[in-house]
Structures are given as structure tokens and as C-alpha cells.
Amino acid sequence: MMKTIQTSNAPAAIGPYSQGVIVNNMFYSSGQIPLKPNGELVEGDVQEQTEQVLKNVDAVLQEAGASRDTVIKTTVFIKNMDNFPLINEVYEKYFSNHKPARSCVEVARLPKDVLVEIEVIALVK
Numbered sequence: 001m002m003k004t005i006q007t008s009n010a011p012a013a014i015g016p017y018s019q020g021v022i023v024n025n026m027f028y029s030s031g032q033i034p035l036k037p038n039g040e041l042v043e044g045d046v047q048e049q050t051e052q053v054l055k056n057v058d059a060v061l062q063e064a065g066a067s068r069d070t071v072i073k074t075t076v077f078i079k080n081m082d083n084f085p086l087i088n089e090v091y092e093k094y095f096s097n098h099k100p101a102r103s104c105v106e107v108a109r110l111p112k113d114v115l116v117e118i119e120v121i122a123l124v125k
Contacts, residue, residue: 011035
């Protein structure tokens with residue numbers, strides 16, 4: 001059985017997709033970008049954008065009945081690999097004790113020309 005996740009505590013999908021899906025006690029999030037729940041873009045530096053992205057990740061995890069501690073894998077998409085250390089500083093605050101598997105890739109462009117996007121896979125409690 002598949003369950004679609006939708007919370008007003010994270011920005012609504014900006015296309016024909018959901019914030020995430022649960023299948024067999026596994027949560028798969030869509031990529032989260034630095035939009036506030038009201039849809040306003042955070043136009044700050046890469047660390048401010050990463051902070052908002054991870055707040056959005058927390059919101060969809062909570063709605064799914066998961067948490068940072070149940071995240072198995074994250075994928076981080078960044079516009080500029082030179083920002084990797086700055087993103088890691090913020091990321092490490094969110095994943096300090098529990099360190100899920102992670103991939104990080106530099107991409108040519110992200111939705112709304114943001115600097116970072118993160119998606120997660122987590123176990124639902």
C-alpha cells in the first residue's frame with residue numbers, strides 16, 4: 001500500500017508530485033528546496049538555504065511518522081561544489097549523532113535557481 005504525504009509545515013509541491021510517499025514502512029521524500037512553508041523563497045547564502053531545506057525535511061519526516069534518527073539515506077544536490085564545506089556545517093547540526101548514508105552531487109541548475117536541494121529515505125516508526 002502507498003500513502004502520499006502532505007503537510008502545510010513544508011512548502012507545497014511546485015509541480016505534479018507529492019512531498020513524499022510511504023511504501024512498506026519506508027518514506028521517500030521529494031527533494032526539498034529553501035522555500036518557507038508559505039512558498040516564499042529564502043534568498044540568503046547557502047547556509048541559510050540549507051537551514052530552511054533541513055527544516056522542510058524535518059516537517060515532511062514528522063508528517064510521515066519518521067524522524068532524522070530514522071533517515072537511512074540522504075541525497076544532497078548543490079549548485080557549486082565549493083559550497084560543500086558550508087553545507088556540511090549546517091547538515092552536521094541536523095545529523096550529529098545519527099549519520100545516514102549520503103550522496104552529494106553538483107548539478108547545473110536547481111528549481112527556482114536555489115543553491116541546494118535535499119531528499120531523504122527514512123524508516124517509518
